Amino acid sequence: MKDFYDTLYGKALGGRHGPLLVDLWREILRLAEKHSEGRDLQVCDQLTLEFLHDLREVEAEDWRQMCWGLGPTVYGAVGLSWCRGVDLAMVWQDWEASGFPILPDARHMRPARLLNPELMPVTESLQSIAQISRGNLVAFCAIVAFSEGRIFIDVPESDLARLPTHAQSLVEVCSRPRSSSANSSGFGSVVAT
Structure with missing residues (x-):
């Protein structure tokens, strides 16, 4: 030490x-x-x-x-x-x-915001966050909360709708306005957890 x-x-x-x-x-x-x-x-x-x-x-x-x-x-x-x-x-x-x-909400997002920024992935793409989290819903939600206000939604609405309700709300609170270029490759296995 x-x-x-x-x-x-x-x-x-x-x-x-x-x-x-x-x-x-x-x-x-x-x-x-x-x-x-x-x-x-x-x-x-x-x-x-x-x-x-x-x-x-x-x-x-x-x-x-x-x-x-x-x-x-x-x-x-x-x-x-x-x-x-x-x-x-x-x-x-x-x-x-x-x-x-x-x-x-602030109480539940605070821990994610205190994660070591040197360890956290740097991305503004919701699709990238989904790929990085590799199907782990905790990782997905923590990275979204950590990136509050910087992420953009670049996945189809149908993929967002497959997320658990709390994850959908978190994405809505933490994202910039929807990108018009949302592609169809989507979330993959994040919604499977």
Whole structure:
């Protein structure tokens, strides 16, 4: 881990020797709860991001083992995205295990927006998101929520109609106006999940 005294947590504790991973996890969850209550939203987001940045020095397997020992949470999966040696498949697996839905509201979209941007695919195409997510509905919805306002609908209406209702609503909330060049190659296996 980087020099502990340079981390937000190290500063907050006044120099206690090294944060335990469980302490970081607990603080991230506490801030999520405070955020969901509508209190100090900007402060919660800023502090959460600072704690998540501290996880860059943590091995993915160490974080993951601790999270699974405590019980999978969506914020454990978000934290995993910031760890060293992670891949997106691990993040989606842990997110699915948490059971946390991605619905079109601020509380449910917040975790997706806190995912490590260096790990996330860069695309504005809904069709590309469908291909990247490889049939994983959690991955599809998380990438859509992460990309809010930047994606365009470039698939036929018939493919959108085959998505689960919450995913359709999420796409509607997070997308720019429909592209007139929507092609027929569509979603493929995303709707199969």
